[in-house]
Amino acid sequence: MNKYPIETTFMSNSKNARRDSLIKNRIHFKFPETWSLQVSPRRIIGIKNMFITKAYMRPIIKLSYVLKLRSITGSSQPVYTTVKTGVLSVSKFFDDSTLLKEYMQKINTKFSALSFSDTFVPSEGGFTVNQIDLINQTHFFEAYFEYIENDNGEHEVRVVFSSPFNELSEVSRGYYNYDSQTAYTYYFDYDIVCVNNDAISLFGTSKVTAGALGPIYFNNVWDRNACILYSNISEHADNGYLGHTRKYPISNIKYYEINNNNGTFWVDLFATCDHKAPVILPQKDELFIEVQLL
Numbered sequence: 001m002n003k004y005p006i007e008t009t010f011m012s013n014s015k016n017a018r019r020d021s022l023i024k025n026r027i028h029f030k031f032p033e034t035w036s037l038q039v040s041p042r043r044i045i046g047i048k049n050m051f052i053t054k055a056y057m058r059p060i061i062k063l064s065y066v067l068k069l070r071s072i073t074g075s076s077q078p079v080y081t082t083v084k085t086g087v088l089s090v091s092k093f094f095d096d097s098t099l100l101k102e103y104m105q106k107i108n109t110k111f112s113a114l115s116f117s118d119t120f121v122p123s124e125g126g127f128t129v130n131q132i133d134l135i136n137q138t139h140f141f142e143a144y145f146e147y148i149e150n151d152n153g154e155h156e157v158r159v160v161f162s163s164p165f166n167e168l169s170e171v172s173r174g175y176y177n178y179d180s181q182t183a184y185t186y187y188f189d190y191d192i193v194c195v196n197n198d199a200i201s202l203f204g205t206s207k208v209t210a211g212a213l214g215p216i217y218f219n220n221v222w223d224r225n226a227c228i229l230y231s232n233i234s235e236h237a238d239n240g241y242l243g244h245t246r247k248y249p250i251s252n253i254k255y256y257e258i259n260n261n262n263g264t265f266w267v268d269l270f271a272t273c274d275h276k277a278p279v280i281l282p283q284k285d286e287l288f289i290e291v292q293l294l
Helices: 100-111 129-136 197-203
Strands: 006-011 017-019 026-030 044-053 060-073 079-091 142-149 155-162 174-177 182-194 207-209 216-219 227-231 241-244 254-257 264-271 286-293
Touching: 044 241, 060 197, 079 100, 100 142, 182 197, 182 216, 264 286
Parallel strands: none
Antiparallel strands: 006 286, 017 026, 026 264, 044 254, 044 286, 060 079, 060 182, 142 155, 155 216, 174 182, 207 216, 227 241, 227 264
């Protein structure tokens, strides 16, 4: 064992680290060669601090929508009419402390500015007063993120863009004209686009549209909160628990004995709000692990 500890830092974006190609939330780190090859009865690693530095960025997303009217007269084929089109662009500056939920809040503020009266005139249709009241209380669009268990039994964090208006029953967002014997139903076609690379880095490229009326999902998104870490160097702890990437330093150095001759170790990142939801760290952000090697 070394008489004096070696102070070093492992960084996920350095040449001595690599992302696992199969386990996307796993990062491998290479021990210093002079230390890993030393002849010693025991090799000890002491974890001093773990934190993630988040890149400054300004993601921009764009919601494009088309309000459509479907009309069916008797047994004839439906006729589709475009009532209104629109585009909303939402950007936000992110510093190291900005969380994903803050962007969701700004997006929803922009979405909530859309109103029934701005989009089309209720009096021109056959809506009842109760229908108009219900629609006025219903957002056309909303955004949020959630922790879910997918079809494979795996957990993930995903961002959802949905249309509460589309989710109303057709009776609530349509009416029937008895004179022409025509049924009218309104609905939104909409899409979300990541305008710049910062938005792609934040939301990823795993976009899924659930159905014709939405919602739209972006899967495996990091909430930009702290992460819980598991590792093969802490194999004696429950599930290999190593610690959290908190803002404050670890109060006491945590020591682990290296019981193999491998020149590397790995850590797996998971969400603190759902310890089974993997965190795939964006390339611009970086995990730091400050250690002592003995």
